Amino acid sequence: MYLMQSKNRAAILGYGAYIPYYRLPTTEIARVWRGGGSGPNVEKAVASMDEDTVTMAIEAARQAVAMSGLDSLGAVFVGTESKPYAVKPTSTIVAQALGQHHTLAADLEFACKAGTEAIQVITGLVGSGMIQAGLAIGMDTAQGRPGDDLEYTAASGGAAYVIGNKGEGAIAVIDCSTSFVSDTGDFWRRAHEKYPRHLSRFTGEPAYFYHIENAVRTLFEETGHKPGDFTYAVFHQPNPRFPVEVATRLGFTMDQIKTGLLNPMIGNTYSGSSPIGLAAVLDEAKPGDKILLASFGSGAGSDAFCLDVKDGITKKRGKSPTVKSMLQRGTRIDYSTYSKFRDKLHK
Template identity: 60%
Template sequence: MKAKNKVGIYGYGAYIPRYIIENSSIAQVWGKLSTPIKSKTFPSYDEDSLTIAYEACRIAIESSGAPKDRVGAIYVGSESKPYAVKPSGTVLIDALGLSRRTLSADFEFACKAGTEAIQAISGLVSSGMIDFGIAVGTDTSQGRPGDELEYTAAAGGAAVIISRASEGVLAEIEASTSYVSDTPDFWRRSGEKYPRHLYRFTGEPAYFHHITTSVKMFFEEYGFSPKDFTYAIFHQPNSKFPQRVARMLGFTIDQIKPGLLSPIIGNTYSGATLVGLAATLDVAKPGDRILLASFGSGAGSDTFSFLVTDLIEERRAKPPLRAFLERVVTKDYSTYVRYRGKLML
């Protein structure tokens, strides 16, 4: 897909909570011998996907100087919304001081809800219906105690402000491709606290099939190849998958290195690829081209190409994601259980 009128990223911001838990602490409780990552973030007792979205949006707005009164939509992608019915954007608009003359909705597509929001905002901006829009990917994802997901389900998020390229963007969105199929790898029914997954669907039929198909379609349609990209970000549910899919598609580990955060922060679900994009934009130079391929269970994948412009130098996120990574403190399983509300009093 290509926007009729060119659009791009005007500003961005990312946030992760202060607290992490080592996978070894979880494994010790449940008697597991090997773990998928080193550590993961988890929210403090007073954080949720909305407060994480607030931080990411605030950083994006303040770092870029985006005009609050011209933001015409805020779409929040998440599978851990504080309210099942009441869009997070309603609180965000008043908390951020945005214009109330706006669109707002929660988006859900497992881990690709954030990139789905980018697609929708891009269309609204390109068509001229709105001037600026904010797409957010944020989660405080849930893993059933003892389940494989408990080792990786983490918290974090990022926001991108989309505008017409003519407004001056730090990265132009060159093109995108989306691919969706009915693949029951992971789901959470209404009213259920924790998601379920079908083990044999997780890898090949879900993650690898959808990302490789989406990226290959993108290459065929727009004539790109891996060597055209300085950096790439693939959805990162663990350490192995993004590295393996990168190799399958012909990318090198150096290309994905700046955006590969899952070994330390875990899988931030709707935030995962956008947090990776933010970390990559934190180090990108004008002229760099970035490929991003998200994955959402159920399942689908969005692939984008971003071309970084000269404005990156003045619009970089302040603070960068690195500043949040440097302040993390490690907590034990008992604190994690308390802060995640797993103790029923």
């Protein structure tokens, strides 16, 4: 009775991930602030000084739209917590860059969960027949206060999904989803503040685990699915440990989650985190595979999806750059270059 399922099933018709070119090894952050060691992840992806959520969203969206083969989008939704403007939509700039004007455009914010929210909303719009197809983007240039634990993981990147009516070109059908929320202040950023704050270990048990477990268990109960039914599972990745821990608790194996587990290489891309993980899975999934996707956003909530991979994936594969190719293309920078890029230096 809590399951969300559109009357007409919607499907992913195209997708595109974006990981910026620059990588900061966490040993660099540790060198500057602790004198040595490293963070939980090996590296994090860092947007260049001329990149922001708008530019990265455009890049991912162009790939997704090209793969979909569509030329008209009824909705453009950008889920992000790093809007370049407090007031002025990110989504209209993305829509303009895509040449889309007769479209519903909106920015969504829900800490790290805004990307999957966009997928939920577009699925509903398509499923109800209000629009033929729409674009859901999860993208962030996450910032951590210099020296804060968050700085090791807060990263940039995300992915875009064109969702439309299922049919021949379907890559994966969005079969159903759940969402579970509560008022939980584990992480927040007040208006006009540059960096977020967090309540240390509070972000684990009562926040991340509680909400994801509720969303996924509800999905299992109401669909009758078991972990073993899924070829892949993707969880939100604030660090390398949490997704592994929540997967174990829910009964998934390392084999099911390793493909979509990118945090060790790129960090936590916030609204982009689980959407990029899904892109990495789609890069190698086969028709007939079942995928579980579960996001988490502080504040707090989780969206869980059940996706069924379709034949369209074979035909469309290779039409946008793979997550793997983006991981390989990166170049390492030092802490001073990172400070310059992310405006941590003031002249």
